[in-house]
Amino acid sequence: MRDHLEQAVEVLALEYTSMALNENGSFYPKETLYTRVAEDGNTAALRALEDHLASSEWALYRIRRVFPPARADSCKEQHGDSCRSPWPGCIDPDTGERTPRARSGTDPPAASRSPHAGTPPARGRRAGPSR
Structure with missing residues (x-):
């Protein structure tokens, strides 16, 4: 990852987004890619990720109705x-x-029924890998 900084940031940002949508969305079962990069001491990749996230456009939406x-x-x-x-x-x-x-052929699978549908997101902080 040290030799390919742009790809490292792209993958770290992808994992960040995945975990923002689902806290279990890390690329590794027991830890995050962010943790592995931090433990490796790759501060260049972490700084580049922070710069990427700071310059990225993002927004929070409140879902008022789910059909x-x-x-x-x-x-x-x-x-x-x-x-x-x-x-x-x-x-x-x-x-x-x-x-x-x-259960019938037209019923959605149980995994697609989110118990959090329509729950407003937390305000004031971004979700993602803890630092």
């Missing part, structure tokens, strides 16, 4: 044309409790 995917086939079968609460499950008309969804 869920279309109703599941099982919901349509059970409730016909209308359902009081189609996502993430249905309301059982008899008990009033949310029912588990049956």
